Amino acid sequence: MIRFEDVSVWYDGAAEPAVEGVDFEVPEGELTLLVGPSGVGKSTVLGAVSGLVPHFTGGTLRGRVTVAGRDTRTHKPRELADVVGTVGQDPLSHFVTDTVEDELAYGMESLGLAPAVMRRRVEETLDLLGLADLRNRPITTLSGGQQQRVAIGSVLTPHPKALVLDEPTSALDPAAAEEVLAVLQRLVHDLGTTVLLAEHRLERVVQYADRVVLLPGPGARPVIGAPAEVMALSPVYPPVVDLGRLAGWSPLPLTVRDARRRADALRERLADASPVDGRDPSSRAASNPGTEVPVPRRFLRRRSVPDAPQAQPAAAVTSLAVRRGAVEALHQVDLTVTAGETVALMGRNGAGKSTLLSALVGLVEPARGSVRTGGVVPHRTAPRDLVRRVGLVPQEPRDLLYADTVGAECAAADRDADAVPGSCRALVTELLPGVTDDAHPRDLSEGQRLALALAVVLTARPRLLLLDEPTRGLDYAAKARLVAVLRGLAAEGHAIVLATHDVELAAELAHRVVILAEGEVVADGPAAEVVVASPSFAPQVTKVLAPQQWLTVAQVREALSS
Structure with a gap:
């Protein structure tokens, strides 16, 4: 259904490709999870499926990406809308109408479908996603989980064969995340929809994947396999996998249920021990990848x-x-x-x-x-x-970042806080080693923008x-x-x-x-x-x-x- 053939993407002015040597296939009716550290190009890979890369983002795509046989280099996103639907990290920013029913119909209107067809598909999607009671609700009044379901529904009504999602649960509470993942499971199992998604919170999604594609980093080709096999070598993995690695369990557990079934011996070893409070500021970061991160x-x-x-x-x-x-x-x-x-x-x-x-x-x-x-x-x-x-770092760090360069952001932060010139830049150097003054905030990753916004707020102490x-x-x-x-x-x-x-x-x-x-x-x-x-x-x-x-x-x- 989705095929990458030795794909590389270069963005203008970049010193190295965003992704290189990407070669894998997502079969019809499977849920494939795309994983890897921040900055390895997961969003670029997802964007190449819908044609947003390179038609919207610019840059040069080498190799070939096909969806249902259509080459994304020769088909623009509008020409792929009937075969692939895309849901980004922030669904609220992509909505174009005010109410749930209007949003579900908008994509079909853009494709010129007949009113009778549109009405039938809206009703089908309302029932499929459990949105019937919300059909007349303003989208802005919905919870995060409800908005995510509406976003999925808006790309489902044109009946695409594939669905691409970027961080679908990142802004959701645990219950809402389960709600969205249940919808995806139903689409895959009952309707045969092909799903490709990227998610950092692997503890929520890895157990639902048929296959995992790991993007290891610059110059390394993707690693593809069953979830437990890939988690055994992945540099990113959820706590339950980390616990399985520590305990020496094989195959590695992907769910709490699997881990509990194997945990009797581990509980016995821990029976006489007491947890050490890892919130001591001088202690190690207690982080999942097993990497100790020193406190600056x-x-x-x-x-x-x-x-x-x-x-x-x-x-x-x-x-x-x-x-x-x-x-x-x-x-x-x-x-x-x-x-x-x-x-x-x-x-x-x-x-x-x-x-x-x-x-x-x-x-x-x-x-x-x-x-x-x-x-x-x-x-x-x-x-x-x-x-x-008091200082606030909002959900969207870009809301605090309005200058054209990191250096200009730092200079403004120093002025606003009456701080010694260079104070913000010193914080950025510690939080973001390697980021130069002339870098544009919009070109930073989500994590880098967060660190920059944190430095801006911390300048005032x-x-x-x-x-x-x-x-x-x-x-x-x-x-x-x-x-x-x-x-x-x-x-x-x-x-x-x-x-x-x-x-x-x-x-x-x-x-x-x-x-x-x-x-x-x-x-x-x-x-x-x-x-x-x-x-x-x-x-x-x-x-x-x-x-x-x-x-x-x-x-x-x-x-x-x-």
């Missing part, structure tokens, strides 16, 4: 955080209510965050996590209750004064650091580097609040976990207690080794080596 020295040197007495909480929220139009997004929220504490906000899409971060940084005004960050009321404080007290979905688009190694940096900041006395759906990140990093549901706090306590007690938010290691209370592979590795 800059983030281990304790220094006072200006303009705020240390006895005062970094954030104090009391009986907070926030309205978004007619909806009360937050209701009676109480939260106190102290210096050096890392708090993970978790909950379903739409639970109010981003709204709470917005209230802490002064972007929204309380309807009732109070918010104080660093001793001031954020929505009544001038941005120039607030920047030293805010006492409270807020991050919204900080691991979106990050591979395991990039996540390990982020964990190391955040631990170093906590060691300096910075308070950190992060909204995340990444249960593995919360297990590695957070001192406390706060779970929100429909705008209210439903759980607040030490990370080990809250996530262990939650079937939805427990990490893979916890599920495998229950009832013992282990959170990460690093804790298990430490116990076995002592």
Whole structure:
């Protein structure tokens, strides 16, 4: 169905190809998972299937990509729309209409299908994806999982033979991710749709793949095989595979169920041991790939955080209510965050996590209750004064990046923070070694843009650091580097609040976990207690080794080596 024949892609001005020597086939009716470290060209490979590469992105494509026999070099994306549907990382940015039903019909209108055919296919897709009750809903009012299903539905109504998805679960809570993956399984098994997807959160998807294609890196050809075989050699793999490698299990488990069936002997070895808290800032990054990531020295040197007495909480929220139009997004929220504490906000899409971060940084005004960050009321404080007290890295780092070069971003950050010239650049050098001043932010990977946005915010040395979905688009190694940096900041006395759906990140990093549901706090306590007690938010290691209370592979590795 999808065939790559010795494909290489060069972008204008690049020193080396984005991908090289890509040669594999995705058979009809299979789900193939594309994996590899950040920056190896997964999105380029996906874009070549739909013709976006090179017709939209530019560059030079050598070799041949065919979909259902059509050569993507001679067929533009519009001419491939009836055979391949593409869903990007951010479905909301691709919607062109206002309501669910209109969005499902739009692609067929573009292809000129008859109204009777369009009506029938819309009804079929509403039923297939469980969207019938949402048909008249504005898309902006839907949850993340619902939006992802609408995005899939909008490319399904033209009845493509293949579906290409880039990070389909990266912005979704665990329940919504399962919802989307169930839809993909149904398309593959019941309708024979061919699916090619790339995903960094392998713990969610690897067990559903028929085959895995690993892009190892520059100059190396893809490795193709059964999921367990490829995971045995892959530099990126989920915690359950890491645990299997540590325990010496063969074949490697891909699911919690498989791992639990083999874990009796491992539980016996761990019976008399206690988990070591990997959230000590000086400890190793406890990251999945087994690579220890040192905490940069800059983030281990304790220094006072200006303009705020240390006895005062970094954030104090009391009986907070926030309205978004007619909806009360937050209701009676109480939260106190102290210096050096890392708090993970978790909950379903739409639970109010981003709204709470917005209230802490002064972007929204309380309807009732109070918010104080660093001793001031954020929505009544001038941005120039607030920047030293609280900083937000949003879900889309590009929202903070408006200059044409990394150097210009750094210079602006220094000016805005009244920092010594070169302060931001020094942070970028530590977080992004090898990135030059003349690089354009839009040419950086998702992980690199996140690091640049983090450096911009940290230039002002805010006492409270807020991050919204900080691991979106990050591979395991990039996540390990982020964990190391955040631990170093906590060691300096910075308070950190992060909204995340990444249960593995919360297990590695957070001192406390706060779970929100429909705008209210439903759980607040030490990370080990809250996530262990939650079937939805427990990490893979916890599920495998229950009832013992282990959170990460690093804790298990430490116990076995002592």
